[in-house]
Amino acid sequence: MFKSILDNKIYNGDNVIGITDIKYLPRWVVLIIDVLFLIISILLTFFVVFKLKAKPYDVINSFQASSIAIIVNVFFMYVFKTYAGVIRHSTFVDLLKILLASFCTLAVLFLINSAFLIIDNEKAFLNSFIILYFLFSSMFLFTFRLVVKEIFHYAREISRSGMKKRIMVLGVDEQSVAIARAILDNPKLPYQITNFISFNEKLGNVSAKILGKTILSKSKFIKKDKSELDIEGVILIKESLTKEELDEWIGILLEKDIKILKAPSVQKLRSTDNANFIKAVQIEDLLNRKPIKLNDEEVKKRHFNKEVLITGGAGSIGSEIINQVSKFNPSLVVVVDQAETPLYEVELSLRERFPHVNFKFVLADVSNVKRIEPLFKKHSFSMVYHAAAYKHVPLVEGNPQEAVRVNIMGSKNLATLSSKYEVNRFVMVSTDKAVNPTNVMGATKRVAELFVQSLQGLPENKTKFITTRFGNVLGSNGSVIPHFKKQIEKGGPITITHPDIVRYFMTIPEACELVLHAGTMGNGGEIYVFDMGEPVKILDLATRMIKLSGFEPETDIKIIYTGLRPGEKLYEELLSDDTKTLPTDHDKILISKDPVMKFEEINELLQVMLKSLETDTKFEIVGRIKQIVKEFKSNNSEYESLDK
Structure with a gap:
């Protein structure tokens, strides 16, 4: 050696x-x-x-x-x-x-x-x-x-002192000490621990040491500025802190311009081979809540050795649904998407992660029933997860024909085929923008909800139709956080539509857990909504992201306001005004009792809409949508004239 x-x-x-x-x-x-x-x-x-x-x-x-x-x-x-x-x-x-x-x-x-x-x-x-x-x-x-x-x-x-970044460890509990010991024992990590920070004022005021490092009380830490502390960062374990404690310390450290680092819990550290387990805190960490607890046995029963169809599988939600479903060893997972390159990338990733799972990747448009029906004829699907949709509000606002074709016709095709071929359960991913919609995207998703619900009451139907509504998901394609990150990397400015705009947020895994769980607990015809906590002000989100990146808002990175986009509103709702809710066995999940339409009524309106789709102007198409969704009132849009 x-x-x-x-x-x-x-x-x-x-x-x-x-x-x-x-x-x-x-x-x-x-x-x-x-x-x-x-x-x-x-x-x-x-x-x-x-x-x-x-x-x-x-x-x-x-x-x-x-x-x-x-x-x-x-x-x-x-x-x-x-x-x-x-x-x-x-x-x-x-x-x-x-x-x-x-x-x-x-x-x-x-x-x-x-x-x-x-x-x-x-x-x-x-x-x-x-x-x-x-x-x-x-x-x-x-x-x-x-x-x-x-x-x-x-x-x-000694070898570390000149090259390593000086950091402190927040907490003196077993988790914090174990993480500190892991850092000290790993010479490859670019960190040198100088102190522990104690929540206990008495412990921080005596000459106590842990692993040879002095303990500093919270009050002493707060009184000193960054130069007096002589550190570059503080490492914390998110699982050891309450949401209030995490928010407080993030505020303290951002105020002092000290880098915030996170480490996994000791249990997660033991289960990973990754030597670089120290990561910088991201804005997602501050918005994340404790995920809902799933009945894994019930979810497994619905998927183990079963054939499953997932549409929109190349998207953020769809690909995560595939990841979670694959853990339960289904006999076949059929993935449908019309985006060629993203679908190919998802295929490579899934085949590497789940070599034991039988996948079939289909490049197809859900609005093309001739491409979709052969899949139902060939396979006996137990579950269908419908996540395919056009979702970008401004783009969809200018192209309502495509929104009707994919969001409405595509959903109609999938739901009708699921009923025809007696699929056990059909779960549709919807959005909070479908509630009192002010844009075409939200309105088309509401039409899809109404049609899917109407199938539940048909005498010959044996499929259970379930809808789940989400707010914004962190890190999804085109969402605000990746957009802000790119703007910060370019040196700014960050663009926000309005200083008062607020949104609900959830993580992608959390959203997909809800989808899977809704599929197991639904009896058919329900719309499930999730208690997403408090809405987040987008301006506060941008300010924190700038500070987490090591910059000063308005000094290093400017924030400018561009005005509300067509169809955009200041806040989203999860429930409509005349809605009643029912509890479920999870306190974070509610059943929304929205008004429903009979199948004959909505089917007739859709047949008229889809027949004239190629010849109608976009104003005529939006007018037909408003005929179905009475509460659809356009906001900051060229279609406002249709509401007068």
Whole structure:
């Protein structure tokens, strides 16, 4: 090992070998060093015995006594493998092994004494010799390991000090200490821990230390500025903090212009092989809530060894639904999307992550029933997840024909085929923009909701139709957070439509968990809405993102207001005004009792709309949508004239 390091240093032109470059000593070298310490212990024992003027027994000579003691000791060192551990990482277990080997040696030497006493009526060893040898040998072996461990620790600290970023650890609980120890033991990480920050004021005001690092109280930390603290960042464990504590500390650290780092919980750290487990806090971390708890057994039952169809599989929601469904070992997952390159990328990713799952990727448009129906004829789908839709409000506002074709006709095709081929459950992904819609996108999704619900009441229908409504998902294609990130990377400005605009947010995994769970708990005809907590002001979101990126709002990155886009409103609702809600077995999930339409009524209106789709102007198309969705009132749009 040392030779390979030496050769590597020479041939790389670096003639400096640091002590931390030496990985570990071979076991036989450690054993030889231990034996040398045993010899030193024997010599020291004899020196003390002679100084005490104790007269040795004549049964065996000093050389024989020394040889017996060392041989017995080495035997037990072999039994307990005291030489097997890496010295610099010695733990209590390693020290316990040494103690056990020494105790066993002590016991055997006393037994030999007893045997000689029975046979020759005289002991082989002085009792003082045995006890002193036990004390000296244990002490030297202990000290050797502790000294080596400390030498490597200090050498590592010295080597780090010039290159590593100085950081503090928030908290003094077991999780925080374990993460700190993982950082200290990983020389590849570019961080040097200087202090712990304690929530306990008393603990922070005494001269207490953890892992050799001083503890600083919260009040002392707050009083000092960044230069006095002499650090670049603070590392925190999100799972150890409440939402209020997290928000408070984020505010404190952003105010001091200190970088905020996050580490996983100890449980997650143990289950990952990633050495670079320290990450910068993202805005998503501040908006994330505890995800809902799923009944995994029920979800598994619905998907295990079943055939599943997922539309919009190349999108943010669709691809995550596939990830979650694949964990339950379905017999087949058919993925449909019309976007060629994203679908191909999703295919490569899924086949790598789930090599045991049978996938089929279909490049098709859900509005083309001739491409979709053969899939239902060939496969016996148990679940259909319909996530395919046009969703970008301004783009859809200018192209209502395409919104009707994909969002309405596509949903009609999928739902009708699901009923015709007796699919067990059909789950449609909808949006909060379908509630009291002010834009074409939201209105077309509301029409799709009404049609899907109407199928539930047909006498011949055996499929359970379920709808789920979401707010904005963090990190989805085209969503506000990735857009702001790109603007910050370019140096700004960040563009916001209105200073008072607010939105609800949820994570993609959280949204998809709701989709899967709704599919298991629905009886058919329900619209499920999620308690998404408090809405987020987009201006506050942008300000925090700028600060998390290390910049100052308005100084480094400008914020400009562009005005509400066509069809956009200041806030979104999850429930319509005349809606009643019913609880479910999850306190975060509610059933929205929206007004419904009979199948005959909405089907007739849709047939007229779809027949004239190619010939109608966009104003005529939007007028037909308004005829179905009475509460659809255009806002900041050219279609406002249709409402007068």
